[in-house]
Amino acid sequence: MDFEAIKAAAAGYQADMTRFLRDMIAIPSESCEEEGVVRRIRSEMEKVGFDRVEIDGLGNVIGWMGEGGKIIAIDSHVDTVGIGNRDNWTADPYEGYETEDIIFGRGGSDQEGGMAAAVYGARIMKDLNLIPEGYQIMVVGSVQEEDCDGMCWQYIVNKYFNGPEDARSRIAFVISTEPTDGGIYRGHRGRMEIRVDVKGVSCHGSAPQRGDNAIYKMADIIEDIRALNENGDGDSYAVRGLVKMLNPEFNPKHAEDAQFLGRGTCTVSQIFYTSPSRCAVADSCAISVDRRMTAGETWDSCLQEIRELPSVKKYGSDVTVSMYMYDRPAWTGEVYETECFFPTWINKESAAHVRALADAHRALWGDERIGHADADPALDAMHLRRGRPLTDKWTFSTNCVSIQGRYGIPCVGFGPGAESQAHAPNEITWKQDLVTCAALYAAVPGLYRPDEDAGDATEFRQSLTDNDIR
Numbered sequence: 045m046d047f048e049a050i051k052a053a054a055a056g057y058q059a060d061m062t063r064f065l066r067d068m069i070a071i072p073s074e075s076c077e078e079e080g081v082v083r084r085i086r087s088e089m090e091k092v093g094f095d096r097v098e099i100d101g102l103g104n105v106i107g108w109m110g111e112g113g114k115i116i117a118i119d120s121h122v123d124t125v126g127i128g129n130r131d132n133w134t135a136d137p138y139e140g141y142e143t144e145d146i147i148f149g150r151g152g153s154d155q156e157g158g159m160a161a162a163v164y165g166a167r168i169m170k171d172l173n174l175i176p177e178g179y180q181i182m183v184v185g186s187v188q189e190e191d192c193d194g195m196c197w198q199y200i201v202n203k204y205f206n207g208p209e210d211a212r213s214r215i216a217f218v219i220s221t222e223p224t225d226g227g228i229y230r231g232h233r234g235r236m237e238i239r240v241d242v243k244g245v246s247c248h249g250s251a252p253q254r255g256d257n258a259i260y261k262m263a264d265i266i267e268d269i270r271a272l273n274e275n276g277d278g279d280s281y282a283v284r285g286l287v288k289m290l291n292p293e294f295n296p297k298h299a300e301d302a303q304f305l306g307r308g309t310c311t312v313s314q315i316f317y318t319s320p321s322r323c324a325v326a327d328s329c330a331i332s333v334d335r336r337m338t339a340g341e342t343w344d345s346c347l348q349e350i351r352e353l354p355s356v357k358k359y360g361s362d363v364t365v366s367m368y369m370y371d372r373p374a375w376t377g378e379v380y381e382t383e384c385f386f387p388t389w390i391n392k393e394s395a396a397h398v399r400a401l402a403d404a405h406r407a408l409w410g411d412e413r414i415g416h417a418d419a420d421p422a423l424d425a426m427h428l429r430r431g432r433p434l435t436d437k438w439t440f441s442t443n444c445v446s447i448q449g450r451y452g453i454p455c456v457g458f459g460p461g462a463e464s465q466a467h468a469p470n471e472i473t474w475k476q477d478l479v480t481c482a483a484l485y486a487a488v489p490g491l492y493r494p495d496e497d498a499g500d501a502t503e504f505r506q507s508l509t510d511n512d513i514r
Contacts, residue, residue, distance in 0.1 A: 045490050046172070047407045053168045054483035061160040061478040062147060064088050068122070068156040069140045069149035075123040075191035078103060079375045085122060085159060085185045092167040094183070102199040103187045103376045109166045110180035116489050117182040117218040118166070119443055120159035120459075121189030121196070124151040125467050132469035145416050145475060146423055152473035153461025158221025159185055161460050161478045165485030176489050179216070186443060192370040192382065194446025199380050201451055202514045208451045216494060217397035217454040219485065222442045223461035226413030226429045226477070228401045230456055231390030232438035233305050234445055234506050236346055237368040238333040240265060242359065246320050246327035255325035259317055261362065262329040264355035266312055269333060272349065273310045282354060286310065289338050298340030301390050305437055308338045308346075332368070336441075343367070343385050343509050367509075383513050386441055387449030387506035393435055396497035397454045402435060404487040405458075409480060416474040425474050428462060439463055449505060458484055 073081040082105045089097045089107035096108040105122070127137045127150055135141055140149025147157070162183050169175050186196035205211040220229075242265065244258030268283055275285030277294065286308040288294040295302055302308075314332035319325065335346050350356060350365045368384040391398050405411075413434060415425030440463060444455035460477030 045174070045407075045487060047487065049172060050168060050174075050483050050486050051408060053171055054164070054479045054486070057164045057167070057482060058475055058479050061164050061482065062142060062475055064163065065147055065152065065157055065160040065473075065478070066140060066142065066149070068159065069147070069151050070138050072138055073123055073151070074126055075188045076372055076375055078123050078187045081122050081156070082185060082187070082375075085163070088163055089183070092163060093170060094166065100200065100204055101376060102196060102203070102374045102378045102380060104196055104200060105185040106204070107163070107166070107183040108180055109170055109183070110175040112175070112178040112180045113214070114179045115182050115215045116179055116492070117184060117215055118162040118221060118485060119184045119186055119197070119218055119447070120155055120162050120221040121187070121443060122156060122159055122185040123187055123190050124154065124156070125190050128469060134470055137469075137471070145418065146472045147475065148470070148472050150471055152471050153223045153465035154467065154471070155222050155459060155461065157460040157473040157478060158223070158481070161481035162221050162485060165482040168482060168486035169489065172486070174486055174490050176492075179489060181489065182215075187374060188372070189443055191372060192384065193386055193441050194443045194450065195370060195380055195382050197443050197446040198382055198450065198514060201446070211451060212453055215453050216492065217456065218444070218447050219401070219488065220442050220444050220455055220457040221459035221481065222438065222457055223459050223463055223466065223473075224438070224457050225432070225462050226415045226425070226480070227432060227436045228398065228405060228434055228456065228458050229436055229438050230393060230395070230398050231305060232388075232441060232444070233308065234337040234388030234449060235386045235441050236335040236337065236343060237384035238335050238347065238350065239330060239366050239368055240333065240350065240356075241330045241364040241366070242328065243362045244325065244327045244329070247325050249323040249325060252325050255327075257325045258329040259326045261355075261359050262315070262331060264358070265353065265363070266331065268353040268355045269310055269312060269350070272353065289340050295340040301339035305338050305388070305390065306439070308341055309336045310334065337388050337506065339388055339390060341388070342507050383509060383511055385509055386445035387508065389444060389449040389455065389505055390437075391448075391454060391456065395454065396493050398435065398456050399496075400488050400492040401456055401458055401484065403491045404484045405434060407491075408483050408487060414480060416476045423472070425462065425477070428464060440466065450508065452505060
């Protein structure tokens, strides 16, 4: 393989990737409102010579290169979060701008930059005849990830393919282009969206003792949830903290994987109430809990540990702990209902698909993370990359929760931009990252050696729920 030719081709497409990314940024594309950016991506795929381009029923755009029966897929979600407080942005988040080194605007790092690099990585494969015999390349621009990560791939697996067995038999592995700060990522924690409901009894606010204030009950529960996140794991704690899963005493099978992924966390993210008026006692209160899960934790253990909190047990049948469901219509009008449970997943570093990316990086760029260095800390990519291992993990969650976590299709991550830019004002990405990633994507298929895989690439996959969820 001519790695210098791959690098030269990627550098030659920098201007095209920049233009394409700026066009995507200019089209607002929050979850369920991605039609404009999906159609722009289809246009670019057709322009650069994809063999086939289509939009599925949920609104995902899928481009194909090659004709083999086995698939290597590259996934980029093309929806973004909103802009938040406009006053926190120094320039228009959709008009954006570029300098010699960076591209500014909502979606640059999270993660339309990954889409630009994937499209041109596939183009380089075609230019240089890099698609191995028997394989085809599937480039996916997926929707609704910010709303419900992985649901888009649940749709692809069950509607586009003929279910999990068919998808597993045909897809060798998937590269996620979520931002990785120049690293190759082989796993991340899972997550759940949990709801806690508390019942009360209303009365006139002038005599609150006649009622049963649901907000006061919830205040106790919130304190216990905070303790669950912040406490240690010693016997002195009434609420033993989530850090316990890093301790082999409490997590004998998976403590090592948990130490790699990082501890689980929980935080109250929303609060709701009902009350007859502002001069009445609240008769209900509910909260949303964002729960990040490490190796060894399960969906039911996470629900149960909230049910076992002292305050929850104190209020007994007045408290209900449940998991959210998601059923928001896509931009096409399609509804794919699923549970808000996003399983933890990890690969072994020795897995063939992980090694293929590491081998490509070493051949193209060396053993260490690379990126744009800048005297201005706000524009410097390397301050978060220097000294970190080339192979690592994400802090946040990705579509891989379904692709590998739910269905066992091997995943690995390498994408332009920085995790710290995700969901932040004044989001940027780096032009050098687009070139780095496009080159690596182009080289990977030729370095993948499935015959060297022992068949146990997955180190840990979380158990699924007993709900009837496809």
